[in-house]
Amino acid sequence: MLLELKDINKTYFGAQPLHVLKGINLSIGRGEFVSIMGASGSGKSTLLNIIGILDNYDSGEYWLDGRLIKDLSEKQAADYRNRMIGFIFQSYNLIGFKTAVENVELPLFYQGIGRRKRHQMAMEYLDRMGLAPWANHFPNEMSGGQKQRVAIARALVTHPDIILADEPTGALDSKTSVEIMDLLGELNREDKMTIIVVTHESGVANAADRIIHISDGVIGSIEQNRDHNAARFGSGDLIK
């Protein structure tokens, strides 16, 4: 297993302590395309943040590629994120004052790769996304779909072990959403890329081979979705 979660618990201590994840057990193998589905407040984003080493957890164990991800220093966490994980966010999270190619180069910069090599690699991935002519444009000069493809190029450029996508189509129209999800599916099939998508849209979740339903901090059901039509009419209480 590429990734194993054992009895993960997470509580946010505010004015009112909030037990967000209540003992999550989950294994995801290399090359899987999984979606985590749940309503807002179900804990799905928290789970994704823990998988992405953006947030820590209170108890349990998280193994990533044979390494226990627990109590890491900021520096270690940064290095793991850099080498093992590629992020795709709902709001793209491109840096506005950098061009498309500079944005894609950024993770390579933090790996200490030289500028020429960096540029070449970034251009290669932008080209794959069909965005080579847009390389020197700034994010605010691009459409939402183009921005998300830049973000995907940025996630792929370091050859990570997993791609984590948090509502990747949340800010896109339905046609572009389909394109982006097709692109992720293609990456999974052709590059054997492990992809985890968090969403509340069943249409998006349907692109994945396995759908994990989460509600109130516990995993409700896990659905095999090889034929990609299981969730057409939703599952449980989530109907699209």
Add this chain to the structure above:
Amino acid sequence: MKDLFDELRSTLGHNKLRTSLTGFAVAWGVFMLIALLGAGNGLLNALLDSSGDVMTNSMAVYPGSMSIPYNGLKTGTRIRFDKRDINLLEAPAFKEIIDDVTPQVSVSDTIALGRESISVRLVGASPVLEDIEKIKIIKGRFVNLPDEEGARKVMVVGNRTASILLGGDEDTGKIIGREVTMRGLVFKVVGIFKDSEGEYDSTCYIPWAFMNVLKNGDDSLDQIKFTFHGLKTEKENVVFEDRIKKAINEAHLASPDDKSTSYIWNRLTSEMQTSKAITYIRIALWIIGLFTLMSGIVGVSNIMLISVKERTHEFGIRKALGARPWSILKLIIVESVTITAFFGYIGMLMGLIANQVMDSTIGSKAVDIGFMKMYMFKDPTVGIDVAIEATVVLIIAGTIAGLMPAVKASKVKPIEALRAE
């Protein structure tokens, strides 16, 4: 390193408002500091200049008039100084304090050399006057003891006077040995003294013995000057001045309590007051300088704080992509140092230009107060070393001030930073 500067260029280039605000805070701080220090120095230099070429331990006593009727003499009776008053001050009673005593008498008259003539102030001088007045002889000599005792007809003239008498010739040394005439008397020029800064001094010194003749037998003295030693504090000086006044009152049969029979100008106490004023100005300058520097630092750290807050989301993205805390910290510090150094340099240049402007406008304007010219402002500039020091201090302090928010930003958890907007 090149990567870091590329990063910097794109950051600064796309955040022009933030960059210019920070830059303005820094440049303004340095500019104000240098301009203020320059102005303060101008004030100090002017003060030092006006008290500069006077010998410290000397007093001048001028005759006045009675303000209290005494011994049958009415109010307003004029006091007349003559040789006996010199003897009074040279008496054993004052011996341990007073050193050299010299009378001073002057008349206005015209002197001529060939076809050139000029109206001058002739002062009867004894040799000690050279020290008391700090007269700077540039060629020849001052009136000496043999001149005085032998009543030799010699004269010491000012630089400009010499030039005029020579018909405008700047090589004033040529006048030494020439003979000038006055009221049918012939005087040989033995020395030239330097006029005080930038002004014309028409004074000519001749031996004391001729004054009686020139004043038609009148042996009264305009003033008596003397050097002294051993009076340390202002209070001691005042007590001693009172002793002299009492002695003069006694000699001139005036009331012992009459304060207006003589006037004393004490160069030592006036210099003490000047040096006290200079000390106060120095302290004030330091305080103003430190506060200006502090406000500059506060400005820089304020902008840094805002800048870091504004960029929290960006730092979150960078962290998610694998930026280590140190690389975030480095980014902020390099940015802060570059901005403060660049704009600090500009502020420094502007400050130095402002000093030059001050120097060429109010700096060169002398205020004419009748008998001499005074500068309110003289050389209002700071040394380049002070300017650089101030700039470097601001850069370092600005960086340290910017460090706190930077450290905080580098420690923020990526998930929190990403949530910030």
